[in-house]
Amino acid sequence: MNFISWCYFPARLAWRQLIFDRTKLAAAISGVMFACVLVFMQLGFKDSLYDSAISAPVKLNGDLFLMHKQAEAMWRPAKFQRRELMRVLGHPAVMEVTPLYLALASFKNIETDVKRTLMVYGFDPDSHIFDVPEINNHRNELRLKDTVLFDEYSRPEFGPIRQLVAAGRNITEINDYKISVAGVFQLGVSFAADGNVVTSDLNFMRIFPNRNHNMIDMGIVKLHPGSSIPQVQAELRLQLNPFIDIFTYEELLRREKDYWANMAPIGFIFGFGTIMGLVVGLVIVYQILFTDIANLRYEFATLKAMGYEHGYFIRVVFASAFFLAVLGFIPGLMLSVALYHLAESQIYMPMPMSPNKVITVFMFILSMCAMAGFLAIHKLKAANPADMF
Amino acid sequence: MSKIIDVRHLNFSFGSGEMERPVLKDVSLSIEKGEIVLMTGPSGSGKTTFLTIVGGLRQASYGSVTVLDRQLIGSTEQVKIQVRQQTGYIFQQHNLLKALTALQNVSMTLEMHDAMTERQRLDKAAEMLIAVGLGDHMNHKPEQLSGGQRQRVSIARALVGHPKIILADEPTASLDKQSGQEAVGILKKLAKESGAAILLVTHDYRIVDIADRVLELEDGVIRSA
Ligand SMILES: Nc1ncnc2c1ncn2[C@@H]1O[C@H](COP(=O)(O)OP(=O)(O)O)[C@@H](O)[C@H]1O
Ligand SMILES: [Mg+2]
Numbered sequence: 001m002n003f004i005s006w007c008y009f010p011a012r013l014a015w016r017q018l019i020f021d022r023t024k025l026a027a028a029i030s031g032v033m034f035a036c037v038l039v040f041m042q043l044g045f046k047d048s049l050y051d052s053a054i055s056a057p058v059k060l061n062g063d064l065f066l067m068h069k070q071a072e073a074m075w076r077p078a079k080f081q082r083r084e085l086m087r088v089l090g091h092p093a094v095m096e097v098t099p100l101y102l103a104l105a106s107f108k109n110i111e112t113d114v115k116r117t118l119m120v121y122g123f124d125p126d127s128h129i130f131d132v133p134e135i136n137n138h139r140n141e142l143r144l145k146d147t148v149l150f151d152e153y154s155r156p157e158f159g160p161i162r163q164l165v166a167a168g169r170n171i172t173e174i175n176d177y178k179i180s181v182a183g184v185f186q187l188g189v190s191f192a193a194d195g196n197v198v199t200s201d202l203n204f205m206r207i208f209p210n211r212n213h214n215m216i217d218m219g220i221v222k223l224h225p226g227s228s229i230p231q232v233q234a235e236l237r238l239q240l241n242p243f244i245d246i247f248t249y250e251e252l253l254r255r256e257k258d259y260w261a262n263m264a265p266i267g268f269i270f271g272f273g274t275i276m277g278l279v280v281g282l283v284i285v286y287q288i289l290f291t292d293i294a295n296l297r298y299e300f301a302t303l304k305a306m307g308y309e310h311g312y313f314i315r316v317v318f319a320s321a322f323f324l325a326v327l328g329f330i331p332g333l334m335l336s337v338a339l340y341h342l343a344e345s346q347i348y349m350p351m352p353m354s355p356n357k358v359i360t361v362f363m364f365i366l367s368m369c370a371m372a373g374f375l376a377i378h379k380l381k382a383a384n385p386a387d388m389f
Numbered sequence: 390m391s392k393i394i395d396v397r398h399l400n401f402s403f404g405s406g407e408m409e410r411p412v413l414k415d416v417s418l419s420i421e422k423g424e425i426v427l428m429t430g431p432s433g434s435g436k437t438t439f440l441t442i443v444g445g446l447r448q449a450s451y452g453s454v455t456v457l458d459r460q461l462i463g464s465t466e467q468v469k470i471q472v473r474q475q476t477g478y479i480f481q482q483h484n485l486l487k488a489l490t491a492l493q494n495v496s497m498t499l500e501m502h503d504a505m506t507e508r509q510r511l512d513k514a515a516e517m518l519i520a521v522g523l524g525d526h527m528n529h530k531p532e533q534l535s536g537g538q539r540q541r542v543s544i545a546r547a548l549v550g551h552p553k554i555i556l557a558d559e560p561t562a563s564l565d566k567q568s569g570q571e572a573v574g575i576l577k578k579l580a581k582e583s584g585a586a587i588l589l590v591t592h593d594y595r596i597v598d599i600a601d602r603v604l605e606l607e608d609g610v611i612r613s614a
Binding site: 002013016017019020228232266297298302303304305306307308309383386388389 | 440444473476477478487488493
């Protein structure tokens with residue numbers, strides 16, 4: 001018996017038996033589809049969360065980044081003394097250092113007066129620490145007293161700032177301190193902050209009167225071109241106080257992502273949701289395959305009496321599992337694409353359906369169905385040909 | 390003399406120890422090529438049990454059961470599968486596959502053998518269905534057929550692989566007189582053509598005249614009628 005007929009015949013029988021009972025087939029497909037959508041949504045939210053977590057740090061322009069060891073992430077910083085940052089200037093490879101001040105503050109909607117929390121970045125406008133064209137183009141405005149730039153990718157609850165600024169209605173309050181919005185830029189929101197504004201270090205101190213210039217949240221270090229970043233990092237680490245962490249750009253991004261993946265329970269919640277989706281799907285598919293085998297046990301026993309081997313029926317069960325996986329995955333994928341679009345329009349965070357994700361989820365669903373098949377085949381023992389006469 | 394089935398001193402019991410119930414007691418019987426043997430006997434006398442042992446569906450451990458020159462006592466699953474593949478079974482309940490058409494049901498017998506193309510398999514199955522008088526019901530599913538028609542599909546399924554042995558357990562029990570007689574008539578005609586040995590268990594004395602030999606099994610013991 002060649003390989004083609006070895007799989008083809010049992011697969012064909014499985015297919016004919018699946019399509020014979022359309023109601024049951026529809027139920028099975030919905031089960032797989034449900035698991036599929038659940039897993040897609042969990043993974044989609046998780047990736048979106050991780051990607052959005054680095055929407056600001058990814059735009060930072062620097063070679064090395066200093067943070068306090070107790071800082072959990074950029075949005076949960078721990079202050080340290082400015083002179084810790086100045087210390088690194090002693091290294092010959094260091095070209096420039098810039099302190100960055102970070103804080104959450106409430107921003108008053110210009111139209112509705114409703115206050116909502118966003119992230120405020122304060123830094124010297126002459127330093128080029130963000131790779132965002134609109135920030136760098138508005139340097140002169142930032143130098144003025146009590147001006148900020150607003151991130152137009154912030155959630156819409158802050159108001160249509162671009163239109164308001166264009167119309168000259170650009171005065172509002174941050175932490176009850178009156179400021180004017182000089183323009184907009186594009187960065188992106190995260191789960192931690194619904195919006196962003198940037199301002200000069202001097203304005204930052206005015207908005208947060210109990211902050212002081214000497215206590216900074218982050219230090220951005222630029223090296224002379226051609227320096228070896230890991231080597232300078234290692235040398236600086238020896239000079240710095242032990243409570244200061246020094247990261248490369250990649251390490252900073254990884255750390256910002258890992259905060260959500262590990263430190264916060266959110267990574268766990270999404271992992272748990274994914275597993276629950278698969279378990280629910282597994283139970284449904286197992287249930288369907290199991291009752292199928294139970295109902296078909298006389299037919300299987302008849303085939304056994306005719307000389308079919310046990311392995312043939314195992315292949316029939318796995319072929320059914322495979323067909324259910326594929327038939328449930330296709331509508332599951334289509335529904336998930338639609339839900340991704342819906343979610344994007346609701347949470348203002350990108351949820352791309354990447355080929356990688358499609359393949360990952362298909363593999364999950366396939367393994368889920370294979371596992372269900374594996375659990376169900378023990379029921380084949382009920383098909384005893386001696387009971388046929 | 391070519392013995393296709395040769396059973397000697399077969400003993401078989403259900404259960405073990407205190408619960409042991411002997412069902413077949415020192416049964417000896419041989420059937421030759423092309424012979425039609427009818428087995429009758431009261432309900433519970435062990436006829437079905439005997440058929441399942443000869444057909445390689447049930448394992449017996451005492452005596453000797455040689456089918457197509459293979460010893461079934463203490464045999465491996467593989468030997469039993471080989472015997473099953475050369476045996477055509479006709480069950481009391483038709484046991485067709487519900488999801489398949491008559492034609493597909495009959496070709497299931499041929500799918501175990503790789504030598505044929507799909508076309509050849511379907512042609513052969515169709516030929517056999519025409520032979521049992523179901524030429525115009527080939528694409529019907531079992532639930533669209535009458536009891537007699539289903540049993541004729543079963544006969545076609547059992548015969549299409551040209552088995553050397555046909556085992557039938559009360560094949561007419563669920564049929565009315567006319568369809569019963571028709572079914573058995575077809576069985577006899579086709580089996581004679583292919584030279585298969587037939588062992589047929591029945592209560593139905595209306596079909597006794599098709600047999601070369603009639604045996605009676607009573608309480609696990611064979612006697613010639
Ligand atoms: N699987 C089984 N387990 C235990 N006893 C059985 C089983 N099958 C049949 N028997 C018993 O064996 C005896 C013979 O049964 P069977 O071969 O079916 O008789 P027949 O077909 O002649 O009516 C009966 O008493 C029956 O109750
Ligand atoms: Mg019986």
